[in-house]
Amino acid sequence: MKAEYSGIFKNLVSSYYNGTFDAYLSELLSNENIDKEALSGAVSSLCGVELKYSDNKDYISTLKDAINQYNYTHKIVNKINNCKMECADEHGITACQKSCPFDAIYIDEESGSTKISEDLCIDCGFCVEGCPLGSILDNVEFLPLAELLKSKTPVIAAVAPAIIGQFGPTVTIDNLRTAFKKLGFADMVEVAFFADMLTLKEACEFDSKINSKDDLMITSCCCPMWVGMLKKVYSDMVKYVSPSVSPMIAAGRVIKNLNSNCKVVFVGPCIAKKAERKDKDLLGAIDFVLTFAELKDIFEALDIDPSKLPEDPSTDYASREGRLYARTGGVSISVNEAVTRLFPEKKHLFISAQANGVKECKDILEKAKNKEIYANFIEGMGCIGGCVGGPKALIPREQGKLKVDAFAEDSKVRISIDSNQMKKVLKKIGINSSSDFMDEEKISIFERHF
Numbered sequence: 001m002k003a004e005y006s007g008i009f010k011n012l013v014s015s016y017y018n019g020t021f022d023a024y025l026s027e028l029l030s031n032e033n034i035d036k037e038a039l040s041g042a043v044s045s046l047c048g049v050e051l052k053y054s055d056n057k058d059y060i061s062t063l064k065d066a067i068n069q070y071n072y073t074h075k076i077v078n079k080i081n082n083c084k085m086e087c088a089d090e091h092g093i094t095a096c097q098k099s100c101p102f103d104a105i106y107i108d109e110e111s112g113s114t115k116i117s118e119d120l121c122i123d124c125g126f127c128v129e130g131c132p133l134g135s136i137l138d139n140v141e142f143l144p145l146a147e148l149l150k151s152k153t154p155v156i157a158a159v160a161p162a163i164i165g166q167f168g169p170t171v172t173i174d175n176l177r178t179a180f181k182k183l184g185f186a187d188m189v190e191v192a193f194f195a196d197m198l199t200l201k202e203a204c205e206f207d208s209k210i211n212s213k214d215d216l217m218i219t220s221c222c223c224p225m226w227v228g229m230l231k232k233v234y235s236d237m238v239k240y241v242s243p244s245v246s247p248m249i250a251a252g253r254v255i256k257n258l259n260s261n262c263k264v265v266f267v268g269p270c271i272a273k274k275a276e277r278k279d280k281d282l283l284g285a286i287d288f289v290l291t292f293a294e295l296k297d298i299f300e301a302l303d304i305d306p307s308k309l310p311e312d313p314s315t316d317y318a319s320r321e322g323r324l325y326a327r328t329g330g331v332s333i334s335v336n337e338a339v340t341r342l343f344p345e346k347k348h349l350f351i352s353a354q355a356n357g358v359k360e361c362k363d364i365l366e367k368a369k370n371k372e373i374y375a376n377f378i379e380g381m382g383c384i385g386g387c388v389g390g391p392k393a394l395i396p397r398e399q400g401k402l403k404v405d406a407f408a409e410d411s412k413v414r415i416s417i418d419s420n421q422m423k424k425v426l427k428k429i430g431i432n433s434s435s436d437f438m439d440e441e442k443i444s445i446f447e448r449h450f
Contacts, residue, residue: 005134006297009046013301016143022060029056041080045137048144050078070144076123076274082113083135099130101225101358101382102232122228124382125271126358129391138271141288142298145265148287149184153263157188158251158286160268161195161318161326162387165403166292166394167299167306173407174311181312182304186262192322194254195221195247195334196416197426199321201446202331203338204437205242210349210376216240216368218378220448221331222247224276225382226361231450234365243447245282247325248273252285253445257429263287267295269390272382281449291392316412317421323408327401328356328386331379334416341417342434352377357384 008028015024025043029036040053049066053059085107087095094114097105104120105127107113116127116136127136149155157180164173173190180188198221209217218241220227230238245253252264265288266273277286290298299306321337324330332352340347353375355364361380367373383389388400395403413419426432429445436442 005042005046005137006293008043009140009294010297010301012043012046013142013146013298016146017302021064025060025063026056029059035081038081041078042134042137045078045080046140048072048139048141050075050139067143068147070141070147072141072278075118075121076271076278077116077121077125077128077136077138079114079116079135080137081135082111083131083133085113087132096127096131096136099126101126101229101362120232122224122232123272123275124225124228125274125391128271138274140290140294141274142290142294145288145290146184148263154186154259154261155184155263155265155287156255157185158191158194158248158255158264158266159188160248160266160270160387161190161192161323161330162269162390162393162400162404163267163292164323164326164407165400166269167296169403171306172311174313175306175309177312177314178309179299179304179306182309183298183302185265189251189255190318190322191247191251191266191268192318192325193419193422194250195322195325196319196419196422197254198244198247198250198446199331199334199338199416200342200434201244201437201443202242202335203342204434205244206335206339206350206377207343207346208438210346213349213351213376216376216378217242218368218380219331219335220244220246220450221379222325222387223381223383224270224272225358226380227276227450228272229358229361229365229380229382233362234369237365237369238450240368241450243450245285245446245448246276247322248276249282249285249448250446252277252287254425254429256285257445258425265290268292269387269393270383271391279448292390292394293392296394315421317419318411319413319416319419319422320408320411321414321416323404323411326387326404328381329354329379330386332377335377337415338417341415350377351375352379354379354381356381356386356389358382 015021037053044051104117108115177188220241248266267290274289321334336350355361385397389397
């Protein structure tokens with residue numbers, strides 16, 4: 001079923017671009033033997049909108065209007081039909097219930113099927129992958145974005161550090177820049193560059209907060225699953241959390257600070273990022289989010305093969321440290337190195353611990369809560385392996401980690417503090433020294449409110 005949705009999405013993209021969108025939808029919905037309500041629910045999600053089926057003609061017309069007038073106020077993850085729960089085990093627990101870290105899926109007595117609680121769900125998307133029947137989908141935002149790409153508005157693709165190796169073993173970051181430009185993007189930048197900025201911020205926070213081995217700092221970088229767990233399950237630990245935004249949000253804010261007319265699209269392996277950019281205190285930083293899996297389908301639908309494209313090189317700007325954010329331990333390595341360089345007198349105090357996967361994240365926060373952990377810098381990633389293990393990654397996490405590590409080690413800029421390009425950009429937004437990272441007004445671009 002999931003492969004079928006991928007095929008439908010590719011056809012939606014290609015028909016939208018070649019002017020046969022109406023004809024394709026009419027043909028798709030003409031089969032009298034299909035459940036049109038379920039199919040239209042899937043099509044709506046694949047077009048990034050929420051829309052109920054009426055009849056073919058009205059549905060197609062309303063769908064196009066919804067795409068053209070797109071807004072992202074609705075939920076990301078949705079049940080598109082009432083499944084028969086064939087996947088339930090001997091205790092009546094379904095695969096999607098087992099996959100949910102927040103117990104947000106329950107059995108609705110009226111429908112006799114599973115439902116998603118809007119109060120508990122954080123749109124992490126684990127159930128999308130967990131459902132074997134394809135009854136749960138996340139909204140795909142490309143068709144609304146396609147309208148923007150056709151306009152004169154400059155659109156920047158901000159790609160997650162985990163992207164390297166995802167589109168083929170020989171595809172470089174510069175091949176990918178060319179591919180994005182063929183799609184209509186004005187440029188492509190590495191989010192690792194903005195992770196470098198957060199490395200310096202959190203190193204300065206470490207210096208401010210950690211004065212003994214008994215003090216504690218929890219990084220909030222990268223993972224919305226980790227942040228969601230802290231906010232919803234371990235709220236009493238929020239006081240220890242760095243108020244840093246994620247590298248994705250930092251990228252959007254900084255880029256728009258430098259060019260207020262542009263739009264920014266994040267591309268990564270994570271469904272939860274679609275929900276993160278809708279958080280009230282983060283609104284406006286990122287305009288659209290695409291996953292690696294969606295981008296692969298888009299490339300295939302439009303006959304774009306990054307491996308066959310020429311490279312479009314740029315000045316080296318992202319460091320080894322920022323690129324390591326893609327995998328578990330990367331944030332800890334980066335902040336540790338920055339602390340060592342900026343505050344050598346605090347080097348001996350830096351004791352880090354990492355968790356990856358929901359179970360480990362819960363375990364480490366429980367231990368921290370009970371003061372049963374020997375660490376003062378805690379990093380958590382909701383996916384095993386970190387972002388390279390994200391639900392929409394295209395290659396196995398082990399392979400992804402190897403690719404990321406190799407790419408990071410090949411970086412001309414080794415440590416974030418040595419990045420001249422980063423210093424130039426920080427200067428443009430009013431940050432000229434490490435002390436500026438402790439200035440509440442100057443650092444607001446990199447902060448959020450939990």
